[in-house]
Amino acid sequence: xxxxWITGIGLVSALGADRETTWRExxxxxxxxxxxxxxxxxxxxxxxxAQVDEAALALPDGWAATVPHSSRATRFAxxxxxxxxxxxxxxxxxxxxxxxxxxxxxxAAGLFxxxxxxxxxxxxxxxxxxxxxxxxxxxxSPTDRVGQVLGLCGPRLTVTTACSSSTIAVGIxxxxxxxxxxxxxxxxxxxxxxxxxxxxxxxxxxxxxxAAKPFDRRRKGLSLGEGAAILVIEDARRAxxxxxxxxxxxLGCGVTGDAFHMTQPEPSGAAWERTxxxxxxxxxxxxxxxEYVNAHGTATEQNDAAECAAYARVFGERLxxxxxxSVKGAIxxxxxxxxxxxxxxxxxxxxxxxxxPTAGFAEADPACPxxxxxxxxxxxAPAVVLSSSFxxxxxxxxxxxxxxx
Amino acid sequence: xxxxxxVRSVGAVSHAGTGVAALRAALAAPDWRPAxxxxxxxxxxxxxxxxxxxxxxDVLPPLVSRxxxxxxxxxxxxxxEALAPLGKPLPWALDRVGxxxxxxxxxxxxxxxxLRAVFLAxxxxxxxxxxxxxxxxxxxxQLAILQQLGGPNLTFAEKQVGALRALAEAGRxxxxxRADAVLACGVDEGDWLNAEGYARLGALAxxxxxxxxxxxxxxxxxxxxxxxAAPLARLAGWGSxxxxxxxxxxxxxxxxxxxxxxxxxxxxxxxxxxxxLLVCQANGSPELAALEATAYPCLFxxxxxxxxxxxxxxxxxxxxxxxxxxxxxxxxxxxxxPSWAPPSHLAAAGFPAAAAPPRVALVAGIAGxxxxxAVVLSRA
Numbered sequence: 001x002x003x004x005w006i007t008g009i010g011l012v013s014a015l016g017a018d019r020e021t022t023w024r025e026x027x028x029x030x031x032x033x034x035x036x037x038x039x040x041x042x043x044x045x046x047x048x049x050a051q052v053d054e055a056a057l058a059l060p061d062g063w064a065a066t067v068p069h070s071s072r073a074t075r076f077a078x079x080x081x082x083x084x085x086x087x088x089x090x091x092x093x094x095x096x097x098x099x100x101x102x103x104x105x106x107x108a109a110g111l112f113x114x115x116x117x118x119x120x121x122x123x124x125x126x127x128x129x130x131x132x133x134x135x136x137x138x139x140x141s142p143t144d145r146v147g148q149v150l151g152l153c154g155p156r157l158t159v160t161t162a163c164s165s166s167t168i169a170v171g172i173x174x175x176x177x178x179x180x181x182x183x184x185x186x187x188x189x190x191x192x193x194x195x196x197x198x199x200x201x202x203x204x205x206x207x208x209x210x211a212a213k214p215f216d217r218r219r220k221g222l223s224l225g226e227g228a229a230i231l232v233i234e235d236a237r238r239a240x241x242x243x244x245x246x247x248x249x250x251l252g253c254g255v256t257g258d259a260f261h262m263t264q265p266e267p268s269g270a271a272w273e274r275t276x277x278x279x280x281x282x283x284x285x286x287x288x289x290x291e292y293v294n295a296h297g298t299a300t301e302q303n304d305a306a307e308c309a310a311y312a313r314v315f316g317e318r319l320x321x322x323x324x325x326s327v328k329g330a331i332x333x334x335x336x337x338x339x340x341x342x343x344x345x346x347x348x349x350x351x352x353x354x355x356x357p358t359a360g361f362a363e364a365d366p367a368c369p370x371x372x373x374x375x376x377x378x379x380x381a382p383a384v385v386l387s388s389s390f391x392x393x394x395x396x397x398x399x400x401x402x403x404x405x
Numbered sequence: 406x407x408x409x410x411x412v413r414s415v416g417a418v419s420h421a422g423t424g425v426a427a428l429r430a431a432l433a434a435p436d437w438r439p440a441x442x443x444x445x446x447x448x449x450x451x452x453x454x455x456x457x458x459x460x461x462x463d464v465l466p467p468l469v470s471r472x473x474x475x476x477x478x479x480x481x482x483x484x485x486e487a488l489a490p491l492g493k494p495l496p497w498a499l500d501r502v503g504x505x506x507x508x509x510x511x512x513x514x515x516x517x518x519x520l521r522a523v524f525l526a527x528x529x530x531x532x533x534x535x536x537x538x539x540x541x542x543x544x545x546x547q548l549a550i551l552q553q554l555g556g557p558n559l560t561f562a563e564k565q566v567g568a569l570r571a572l573a574e575a576g577r578x579x580x581x582x583r584a585d586a587v588l589a590c591g592v593d594e595g596d597w598l599n600a601e602g603y604a605r606l607g608a609l610a611x612x613x614x615x616x617x618x619x620x621x622x623x624x625x626x627x628x629x630x631x632x633x634a635a636p637l638a639r640l641a642g643w644g645s646x647x648x649x650x651x652x653x654x655x656x657x658x659x660x661x662x663x664x665x666x667x668x669x670x671x672x673x674x675x676x677x678x679x680x681x682l683l684v685c686q687a688n689g690s691p692e693l694a695a696l697e698a699t700a701y702p703c704l705f706x707x708x709x710x711x712x713x714x715x716x717x718x719x720x721x722x723x724x725x726x727x728x729x730x731x732x733x734x735x736x737x738x739x740x741x742x743p744s745w746a747p748p749s750h751l752a753a754a755g756f757p758a759a760a761a762p763p764r765v766a767l768v769a770g771i772a773g774x775x776x777x778x779a780v781v782l783s784r785a
Contacts, residue, residue, distance in 0.1 A: 043528040067651070099646070106562050111516075118517070118598070119524040126448040126601075134602045135653050138509070139541060139562035144652040144774030153661065156647040156776040157570060160508075160541040160562040168559065172574075175581070196516055199523045200536035255583065257504065257549040257558030262537040274500065274555065278583070392537055393546025395558050 004174040005239050005246040005404055006347045008088025008232030010080030010188075013331040013341060014050035014225055017057045018083055022331070023348055027377035031330050031359045033211040033223045038112070038193055044202050046209045049193055050225030050332030052076060058083070067145050071110035071136040074145040076228035076337070077190035081146050088232035089244065090184065099154040101182050103173040104143040104230075105165025105189030106158040107336025110136025112194035139336075142190050146230075154182065160336065161395035163296070164255075165189055166229070167339025167387065168397045171253025173233050178250075183235045188340035190228035197224060197335060204263065212299035212333070213360035214326035215308070215368040219299045225332020229340035231347070236404065248350040251384070251400040252283025258394025265302055265390060269309025272390055276314045279386065279398035287314050290322070290400075291382035292355055294346040295370075296390045297326020298333055299360070305367040307390065312369065323380060324370035329360030339389040339397065346387040346401050355380040406672055410576050411636040411785060412626050413586075415731045416486030418479050419622040420454035420719050424486060428728070429735060432715075435744040439718045441618055443595045451600040452610050453619040454720030469551070474538035476511040476594040476623075477547040483623035484548050484588055491627060495586070503556030503584035505575040506545035506592060507567025509723040511560075513596040515539045544592045544623075556584040564652075564772035565686065567591060567723035568624070572730055572780050573643035575628050586629040591727025595621035606653055608773075610689050617688045620720025624727035626734065636785035637738040641675070641765075643780045644668020650775035655692045659700035665777040666704050666769050673781035675765055678708045680781075682736055682763035683756065684729045686770040687714035687748035688721035694750040696771065702754050710767070711759035712751050713743040726770055726778075733766035733782040 011018065014032025015025040025032070032050040041047040054072065057079040067074060090097075114137045117130035136142070140158035147156050155176075159169045166189020173187030201207045201224060208221040239246055256278055258271040265272070280287060296307055312319050327345055334341055345356055358372040387399040417424065420439050421431035431437040443453035461470040461478050464485045470478060488495070495502060515538040522531040537543060542560040549558050557578050561570040568591025575589035600619055603609050610616035628640060646664035648656035670677060685697055701712075715732050716725045735741045739762045747756050769779035 102647075114602075115520060118520050121598070121601075122517075122521055122524050126445070131605050134606060135651075137602060138564055138652060138773075140564060140772075140774065140776070141652040144650070144776070147647055147775070148649040148651060151649050153647055153649070153664075155645040156563075156774075157574075157645075158562045160560050161558070162540045162542055172577075175577075195523050196519055196539060199519055199528045199531040200533075200539060202528055203519070203531040203533040203536055205533075255557040255559065256500070257546070257555050259499070259549045259553045259555045261550065262543065262546060271555070282583075391542070392540050393542050393558070394549065395542055395546060395560075 001178050002180055003236035004177040004233050004250040005236045006231050006248050007234045007239050007244040007246050008084040009247060009344045009347060010083030010230040011344050012052060012076045012080050013227040014052055015331055017053060026327060026330055026356045027354055029357045029359050029376045031211055033332055039195055044198060046207045048211060048223055050223060051193060052226050063149050066149050069132045069135040070145055071113050073109050073190045073192040074136060074142040077142045077146050078149060080228040080230040084230040084232050098151055100152055101155040101173060101176050101185040102143060102147050102152050103157045103169040103187045105169045105336045105340055106139035106143060106160050107165060107191040108194045109139045109141045111196055112192050115195050162391035162393060163335055163338055164389035164391040164395050164397040165336035167389040167399055168255055170231060170340060170343045171399055174250035177233050177235050183238045185233045186230060187233055188230040189337040191226055191335045191337035193224060193226045206300055211360055212329050214297035214299040214329050214358050215304050215365060215372040216361045217363040217365040221300050222298045222333045225334040227331060227334045227341055228337050229344040231344060246404040248347040248401040249404045251402045252279050254279030254282055254398045256396050258396060260394050262393055265306035267306050269306055269313050272307060272310035272396055273313040275396040275398050276310060279400050283400035285384060289384045290386055292349060292385040293324040294342050294387045295324050295326045296388045297328055299328060308368045308370055320369055322371060323355050323373050325356055325358045325373040327356055329358055343387045343399055346385050350382060350385055350401055350403055353379060353381040406642060408580060410579050410628055410630060410640040411632045412638040412640060412734050413629055413633050413636060414487045414490045414627045415734055416483040416625040417731050418456050418459060418483045419728055420456060423459055429741045432741050432743045443597055443600055445597040451604055453595045453600050453621060455595040455621045473547055474515050476592050477544040479623035480544040480548050480590060480592040481551055483625045487625040487627045497585040499553050500555030501585040502554045503578055503587040504545045504549050504554060504558045505571040505587055506560045506590045507571035507723040508541050508560060509564050509567055509593050510596060510599045511541045511544050511592055511594060512539045513599040514594060517598050563776050565721055566726055566770045566772045566776060566778040568726035569770055569778035569780055573778060576640050576643055579628060579630055588625050588627055590625040591724040592623040593621055593722040593724040615689055615691050617690055617721045620722040620725045622724045624724060624731045626730055638734040638782045639785050641781040641783045642669045642673030644672060645778045648775040652774040655696055655773055656775040659696050661775055661777040662700045662769060662771045663704055665779040666767060669779035669781045677705045680710045680765050680767045682759060682766040683710045683712045684733045684766055684768040685712055685714050686716060688716040698750040698754055709755045712747040712756040713745055713759060714748040717748060729768050733768050736763050737766050737782055737784045
C-alpha cells in the first residue's frame, strides 16, 4: 500500500485568507470571532461569528470570470485550491494529472445567496424574481466549480455528513492514493455562513453569546464560522521523485455511526471511542503513539464532555498529559468545512512542531480533563496526531496523521 | 474485483407505490404511466413524481414517525423492506452495518420551515425540531438511529448520481472491511421550493418544452461480502469520472460517462459485449439524451444491449439512481423483465427493449456539473 502525503495546503479562515496568516494568528492565540457584517443579526442570541474577509481572498486571474453566479463557499474553495496547488508546486498540466480525484465536504454551498430568493419568494409569492441565486444551491456546487476551474476529469465526490464532511473527504481521498487508484488527489471542504445555520443553532440554544470557549468551565456553546481548506494528497513515491516538501502523512481514517441521537452526543464517550479506535486500527498504530489531538471541541457543554470521555476511554491516565486543543475558539465552527480546515492545522502541527492553543480557554472543567494548550502555542514535535470530527446525526470521523518518513 | 459483493435484498418507495412489488408491477406493465404533480401553496403544480399514498403505518410508531422529516420517513420504510428478509436479529453485529446514502434534496422542506420563521417572523420562532433535519445526512442518520446501525454512515451529494456514488462507496467500505454489510440507498423528497428552483432554471418539463420529471422516494440495496442463502445479484464493479462543466449544465462531451462505464466494466472484468441490459439515465433532458446517444454506441460498438429508462416515468433525482440499480437487480435476478419501451434517442440508435432475462446490467449516469458514475450488477 502506498503512503499518502499531504504536499500542499490552502487555508481560508476568519483569521486570514491564506494558510500562513491563519497559522500565524492561530499560534498567537488570536480569534476571528467578531460581530458579523454579512447579514442582520437582530433577534439572534449572538451577533458573533468567524466571518472571512472576502476582500482579502486571492483568486488567480480569470478564475472568478470562469464561474459566474459563484457563491462565497465556492470562492473560499477556489482560493484555497489555488493556494494548495501553488504550495504543492505541482501544476495541472493535463494528461494524467487531469484525472486526479477531487473529494470535498459540502454543506451550505450557495445557500446564503439563495436565501435572498427564498425571502422574496416567501414574502411576495410566485411572481418573485430569481434564477442566478439558485445556481449553487446543490451541495456539490463548490466541488463542481473547483473541478470546472481546474479542469479535472477524475472522480468527483462530495461528502455531506454535516460537521464531519470534509474529514471524511480527506479520508476517502487519502485512501484512493493509498490504494493506488490515483497518484494525487485533491481534498478538503468549504462552508459559508448563512441565516439557516445561524437560526438553527440559535434555536437549539447551542450558541454562546460571547466567543466560544472550548473545554472551559464557563463554555455556553459554539460560535459559527466559515472557510475552506484544500489539501493536495500525493503518493509518497511521486512526492519524493519530484522533491516535494511534505507536511504529514495520512495514516488512516475511522468513520462510524453513533446511532444515538440527531443532535446529542452519546454521553459516555463509547460511540466516539469506537471512531478513534477505528481510525487507529486503519492506521495500524496503537493509542500510545498518539502525541496530540486536534479536537472537535465545539464548546457546547455536552460535546466537549463526551469528547473528553471518549479520549479518556482510549488514552486512560495519559489523557491528562496529552495536548488536546480546539481551533474553534479561533476560527469558529466551520461545519462542513471544519474537518478539512482542522486536518490542515493538524498537518501543519506535525510539520512545524508547534501545538496550536485553544483560544478562549481560561478555566479548567473537571468534565474535560485534558491539556487544552491554553494561552498561546507551545513547541512540540508530535509524530502522530488525531483530527476528530463528530457531526449531527452521529456521523463521526477521525483522521490519523503522522510525520513523513 | 478480487472479492465478491452481493446484493442481499432491496426495498423501494417510489411513484409506483410503496414496496418493491409495486415497482415490479409497474415495470411489468408496458403502458404504466406516471401521474405527476406536486402542489405549491400559491401556484400551479410542478412535474414531480411523488409517492402516492405513502405512509409509515405498520413500519414506524406514530410518535417516532412524527419526529422524522419526509425524506427520513421514506428511507425508513424502504430500509424496513430491505432489512426484513435478512432476519431479526441481523446476521451481523449492528456496529458492523453501515449506511451509504445519496441525496439531491433531503432537508429542503425543514430548511424552508426554518427560513420561513426567520424571514416572516423572528429567529426565535425558528423551530428547533426542524433544524437537525435540514442536514442532508439526516435520513441516513435517522435510519442508523432507528435500526441501531453503528457502522460507517455516509451521505453523498452528487445531484442525479448521488445514489450510484453511494453504491460504489458502499462497495469500497465493504472491500476495506470497515463494515460487514452496508445499506446503499438513495432518497429524495418532493419539495415545492426545490422543484420550483429547477423549473426556474429551465430544467423541468413544461407544456411545449421537454425536461425532467423530478422523483420522490427512497430505494435501498443491502450489500454484504457473503452471498447468504439467496443473493439477488452481485455488485461486480463501479467507476467514475468527470468533465468540467458548470453545476447546472451537462457537459457537451460524453468522455466522463464513457470513462465511468469503462472503469466499471473493467473492474467487473466484463467486456461491453457481455452487457445485456443498460439501465440508462434518460430523464427527459434533451442535452442528456444527446450525450447518451453519442456515448452508448461508442461504448458498445456494434453490440446493442437491451435498454430501459426508469427515470422517464419514475422521475429523476439521486433516488432515481438507486431505483435504477434496484431495477437492474430485479432484472438480473429474474424477478421482472422491464417492459417499458426504450427511450427514443437510444431506440433510434438500435437499442432494443428487454426480451430475455439479462445476466449483466450496466447502470450509469451523469450529473449536472459533469460527474459520472457507473455500476455493474450481475447475476449472483
